[in-house]
Amino acid sequence: MSTFGPQIEVAIARIRTEIAHLHAELTANNLVVWTGGNVSGRVPGADLFVIKPSGVDYADLAPENMILCDLDGTVIPETPGAERAPSSDTAAHAYVYRNMPEVGGVVHTHSTYATAWAARAEAIPCVITAMADEFGGDIPIGPFAIIGDDSIGRGIVETLTGHRSRAVLMQNHGPFTIGSTARDAVKAAVMVEDVARTVQFARSGGALVPIPQEAIDSLYMRYQNVYGQTPQGELQK
Secondary structure (H helix, E strand, C coil), rough: CCCCCCCHHHHHHHHHHHHHHHHHHHHCCCCCCCCCCCEEEEECCCCCECCCECCHHHHHHHHHHCEEECCCCCCCCCCCCCCCCCCHHHHHHHHHHHHHHCCEEECCCCHHHHHHHCCCCCCCCCCCCCHHHHCCEEECCEECCEEEECCCHHHHHHHHHCCCCCCCCCCEEEEEEEECCCCHHHHHHHHHHHHHHHHHHHHHHHCCCCCHHHHHHHHHHHHHCCCCCCCCCCCCC
8 A cells, every 4th residue: 555654644634534525615605516526635745636536426525535646647546545536627636736836725616607707708807895805806717628638727827827816717617716725725716606696796787897906906915914813923914
């Protein structure tokens, strides 16, 4: 059986548990149907990540059937879950991890409103303060790409490199989100569907009113650096 150092083994076990549990957030927030969608998480301290198996019901997901892969997307043999095929989006996730070392989690859904924007190949404009806070501007459109190799991953990286947004709408496909952790990426997936729905409703009632760029910048910086609780022993930024 493949083994790693004790610290890495502990980290793998923790990420397996986290990824299995986070998939429940996708169903709870109505971001997926049937077996579609996936969450993955990087293993701290190792060139590894954990992702869900392909085509398995969400109710059947558990830490022991999550799949451990290297950063080329190759399943690590003789580890729990290795007998199953990984998600069809594994190559895309692997490409993101290889090329964006700051990313600790990747999520893909086909959530209804965000995917509708992707079907129109239309970025979601930053017209509500929640978008400025969370994404720092528009949510961009990525290129059309076919599942099966790292084409989707290349599109994600090319679109989000140098961009504040942690979400990209891959054309004719749906949203992918990234985060510093898998939970952070899931939060972004929930938020992108929420703002996609709100902005769609707003546009159906009339012209959208843009937020000035300086206000977007101010809102983003406040939310990223001041909002929330200060960790004990640290000064509020």
